[in-house]
Amino acid sequence: MTFTFDNLNFHRIILHNVYKPNDEGRVDPFPSRVLTQLAGTGLDKLQQRISSVLGNGSHSLQMDIAQDGAASCFHCATRLLTDDDASFIKNSVEIAELHTTAHTSKSWPGGTLVIIDGTAGAVNKRCLFIIKAEQQAGFVGKEESDKIVMDYLDNLILTPQAKLYKVGAFVEISRESVSNEIRNADDFEAYVFDSNIQAKDDRKAARYFYSGFLGLRIPENSEQRTRDFFEYTKNFINDSDLSTESKVDLQQALHTYLKTDQSNTVQTSSFADQFMEEELRDDYAAYMESKNFPTNAIVKDNSLIKRKLQHRKMNFSSSVKLTAPADTFEEMVQVIDVTDEHTTLRIQGKLTEQE
Amino acid sequence: MKRDEFIQLYEAELPMYKAWADFVLIKIDSSILSHAGTKSAYLEWVKIPPSQRVKQVDSLVTKAFIRKRNKYKDPYKEITDKAGIRFVVLLTSQLELLCNIVEEATSWAYSKDKEFDEWKGDDPRLFDYQSVHYIVYAARDIEHKGVQIKEGTPCEVQLRTLLQHAYAELTHDTIYKGNIAASPEVHRTFAKSMALMETTDDLLCNAKILLENATADINAWKNAINTEAKKRLGDIQLIDDSKSADHLLNSISDLLQKTSTDEFLAFLEDPNYSYVSEKIKERQAGSVEFRHPFVLLMYFLAKRFRASLYRKWPLDLEPLEGVYSDLGLQPPWATT
Numbered sequence: 001m002t003f004t005f006d007n008l009n010f011h012r013i014i015l016h017n018v019y020k021p022n023d024e025g026r027v028d029p030f031p032s033r034v035l036t037q038l039a040g041t042g043l044d045k046l047q048q049r050i051s052s053v054l055g056n057g058s059h060s061l062q063m064d065i066a067q068d069g070a071a072s073c074f075h076c077a078t079r080l081l082t083d084d085d086a087s088f089i090k091n092s093v094e095i096a097e098l099h100t101t102a103h104t105s106k107s108w109p110g111g112t113l114v115i116i117d118g119t120a121g122a123v124n125k126r127c128l129f130i131i132k133a134e135q136q137a138g139f140v141g142k143e144e145s146d147k148i149v150m151d152y153l154d155n156l157i158l159t160p161q162a163k164l165y166k167v168g169a170f171v172e173i174s175r176e177s178v179s180n181e182i183r184n185a186d187d188f189e190a191y192v193f194d195s196n197i198q199a200k201d202d203r204k205a206a207r208y209f210y211s212g213f214l215g216l217r218i219p220e221n222s223e224q225r226t227r228d229f230f231e232y233t234k235n236f237i238n239d240s241d242l243s244t245e246s247k248v249d250l251q252q253a254l255h256t257y258l259k260t261d262q263s264n265t266v267q268t269s270s271f272a273d274q275f276m277e278e279e280l281r282d283d284y285a286a287y288m289e290s291k292n293f294p295t296n297a298i299v300k301d302n303s304l305i306k307r308k309l310q311h312r313k314m315n316f317s318s319s320v321k322l323t324a325p326a327d328t329f330e331e332m333v334q335v336i337d338v339t340d341e342h343t344t345l346r347i348q349g350k351l352t353e354q355e
Numbered sequence: 356m357k358r359d360e361f362i363q364l365y366e367a368e369l370p371m372y373k374a375w376a377d378f379v380l381i382k383i384d385s386s387i388l389s390h391a392g393t394k395s396a397y398l399e400w401v402k403i404p405p406s407q408r409v410k411q412v413d414s415l416v417t418k419a420f421i422r423k424r425n426k427y428k429d430p431y432k433e434i435t436d437k438a439g440i441r442f443v444v445l446l447t448s449q450l451e452l453l454c455n456i457v458e459e460a461t462s463w464a465y466s467k468d469k470e471f472d473e474w475k476g477d478d479p480r481l482f483d484y485q486s487v488h489y490i491v492y493a494a495r496d497i498e499h500k501g502v503q504i505k506e507g508t509p510c511e512v513q514l515r516t517l518l519q520h521a522y523a524e525l526t527h528d529t530i531y532k533g534n535i536a537a538s539p540e541v542h543r544t545f546a547k548s549m550a551l552m553e554t555t556d557d558l559l560c561n562a563k564i565l566l567e568n569a570t571a572d573i574n575a576w577k578n579a580i581n582t583e584a585k586k587r588l589g590d591i592q593l594i595d596d597s598k599s600a601d602h603l604l605n606s607i608s609d610l611l612q613k614t615s616t617d618e619f620l621a622f623l624e625d626p627n628y629s630y631v632s633e634k635i636k637e638r639q640a641g642s643v644e645f646r647h648p649f650v651l652l653m654y655f656l657a658k659r660f661r662a663s664l665y666r667k668w669p670l671d672l673e674p675l676e677g678v679y680s681d682l683g684l685q686p687p688w689a690t691t
Contacts, residue, residue, distance in 0.1 A: 004683045005683040006628075006630075006681060006682045006683030006684075007630040007634070007681065007683070008680065008681075008683070040640070041641075044641075044677060044680070045691075047680055048676055048677070048679075048680040048690065051679065051680040051681075051682075051683050051684065051685070052679070052680070052685050052686055052690060053685070054683070055679070055680075055682075055683040055684050055685045056661065056682075056683055056684045056685060057661055057662070057684060057685035057687065058685035120683070122626060122627045122628065122629060122630060160689065160690045160691060269662065269685070269687075272662060273662070273687070278662065278663045278666065279663065281662035281663060282659065282660045282661060282662050282663055285661060285662060286659075
C-alpha cells in the first residue's frame with residue numbers, strides 16, 4: 001500500500017540555493033543559516049505543492065532506497081528528523097552539498113532546495129521532504145492610482161507549474177532503528193516526483209535526481225506491478241456496466257496505453273483521464289485502490305505481459321473464441337451489432353484454415 | 356326567553372365568550388407549533404394568522420329573532436357560534452392534523468357542527484362550500500385571563516384551506532347568509548368555481564407528495580450534514596445558510612446519487628480521516644466555506660470523487676484546493 005500524504009503538517013523549513021557547474025567544475029551552494037519562517041496562506045500553499053505532486057492521483061513514484069550509508073542522502077535526510085534546530089540547519093547544508101556533487105551537467109538548471117521536516121498521514125508519520133525548485137521568470141501586476149504596473153521577476157519558485165520542481169520524500173514507517181547512528185532503510189519509504197521520470201527521452205536528467213542525488217532506485221517489482229495494472233484494469237472494464245462497444249474500445253485503449261504510449265510510467269489516474277468518461281474515473285480509482293494498487297504512478301515494465309499484449313482475445317457466451325493481433329485489432333475486427341443473443345462482427349480477410 | 360332578557364344575558368356573558376374563543380385559539384395554536392417543531396415548519400401549515408370573533412349583539416339578535424326565528428326553540432342555547440375561531444392551512448391534506456388536535460384536546464368536548472352539515476347538503480354531486488366546522492364545549496369551569504368560563508360554553512372552530520377560504524369569503528355572506536335568493540346562474544357559477552378548487556386542491560396535494568418524495572434524498576443529506584457538523588464542529592461558529600446548502604446539494608445531486616449518507620457517515624467515522632475536523636478548525640481564518648455545515652461534505656466528496664468533483668462544484672474552487680491538500684489528493688484542475 002502506498003503512503004498517503006494527507007494531514008500534512010510542516011515543522012521546520014530551510015532553503016539552500018544550488019547551482020549548475022561552470023567551466024571550472026562544481027559551484028558551491030549558497031546555504032541559509034536560519035530557518036525559513038512561513039505561516040498562513042504561504043505555508044498552506046507550500047503544503048499544497050507537496051500534496052499535489054505526491055498525493056493520491058499524482059505522478060509520484062514509490063522508490064527503493066539504494067544508498068543508505070554514512071554519505072548517503074538517506075542518512076543526511078533521516079537524521080534531520082531528530083536534530084535540534086541548530087543541527088537541522090547545519091546538517092541540511094550537507095544535502096545541498098550532495099546535490100551539487102550529483103549535479104554534473106550544465107544542461108540541468110540550478111535552483112533552490114527547500115528542505116522540510118514534518119508529519120503526514122492520519123497517525124502523523126515523520127517525513128522529510130526535499131524540493132528542488134527551479135527558478136521561473138514572470139511578472140507581478142500591481143494597481144497604482146490610475147494604472148496597473150507590471151514588474152518583471154526572474155526568481156519565482158514553486159508556482160503551480162509542477163514541471164519546474166522535483167520532490168523527494170522519506171517517510172518514517174517504523175521507529176525500530178531510531179537509536180542507531182545510521183537509520184535502517186527498512187524503517188522508511190521513499191517517494192519521488194520528477195516529471196522527467198515520465199518522459200522516455202530524458203532518462204539521464206531523471207536519474208541524476210532520484211539516483212545520483214537521492215540515492216534511490218526504480219523498485220524491482222515494476223514488472224509485477226505493470227502486470228497487476230493490466231489484469232486489474234482488464235477485469236474492471238469487463239465487470240463494468242458499460243456497453244459492449246465501449247468495453248471493446250476501452251480494452252483496446254488499455255493495450256495502446258501499455259504498448260504504444262510514450263510515457264515511462266503507468267498510473268490509474270492518467271489512464272482514466274486519457275480514455276474514460278468522467279463518471280467512470282472515480283469508480284475505477286476506487287476499484288484499483290481496493291486492490292491495493294498504488295494511487296500514484298509505477299514504472300512501466302511490460303516484460304511479464306509482452307505476449308498478452310500481442311493479441312486481443314474475445315470470448316462469447318456460446319464458447320466461441322476469437323483471437324486477433326492487438327496492433328491492428330481495431331481495423332481487423334469491427335463490432336457491428338450487439339443483442340443478448342447475437343453479436344455481429346465484421347472480420348477483415350477470409351477464412352484460410354480451421355481445425 | 357324574551358328578546359330583552361336575551362340581550363341582557365348575552366351582554367353579560369360576552370366577556371366569557373371572548374375569553375373562551377381566546378383560550379381555544381391559543382390551545383390549538385400551541386399544539387400546531389409543538390407538532391411542527393419550529394416556527395418555519397409551523398408556517399408551512401398556518402397560512403393566515405388564526406382569527407377569533409364574538410358575534411355582535413345585533414347580529415345575534417337578528418339571527419335568533421328574524422333570520423331563523425322559526426328554527427330554534429331555545430335560541431340562546433341552540434345558537435352555538437356566538438364565539439368562533441378560524442384556522443387557514445394550505446391544503447386539505449393538512450386539515451387532518453388540525454382535526455386530530457381539536458378532537459384529542461382534553462379542555463373541551465366537541466361535536467361536528469350540525470348546522471353546517473345541514474346546509475352542506477348530502478348530495479355528493481353538488482360542489483359547494485367546504486370546510487371543517489366543530490363546536491367545542493368547555494369540559495369544566497375554566498379560568499382564562501381572569502375571566503370565568505362556564506362548563507359547556509360553546510365555540511365554533513372553522514378549519515379551512517386557503518382555497519376554501521377564498522371561496523367562502525366570496526360566497527358565504529352573499530349566498531347563504533343573505534336573504535336574497537341568488538339566481539340559478541349565480542349558483543351554477545359558484546358551483547363551477549368550487550369544482551375547480553377541489554380539483555386544484557387534489558392536484559396540489561399530489562404535487563406536494565411528489566415534491567416531498569423528490570426532496571426526501573436531499574433532505575436526508577441536509578439532516579446528515581447538519582447533525583454531523585453540530586457533533587464534530589461544535590467549537591466553530593457555523594453559518595446558518597440553508598440557501599447555499601440547497602444550491603450546492605442540487606448542483607451535485609448526480610454525484611450524491613452515486614453514494615449514500617451511510618458512506619458519508621462511514622467516512623467521518625473512519626480513523627484514517629480523524630484529522631478532518633482539526634484541519635477545518637485550522638482553516639477558520641480562510642474561506643467562508645470552512646464555516647458552513649457542508650464543509651464536512653466537501654471533504655467526503657473530494658475523497659470519493661477526486662476526479663469528477665470539480666466539474667460539478669458550483670462554488671469557488673480555491674477552498675477545494677485546501678481540502679484536496681489536507682486529504683493528500685492531487686487536484687485534477689489548474690490550481691493557483
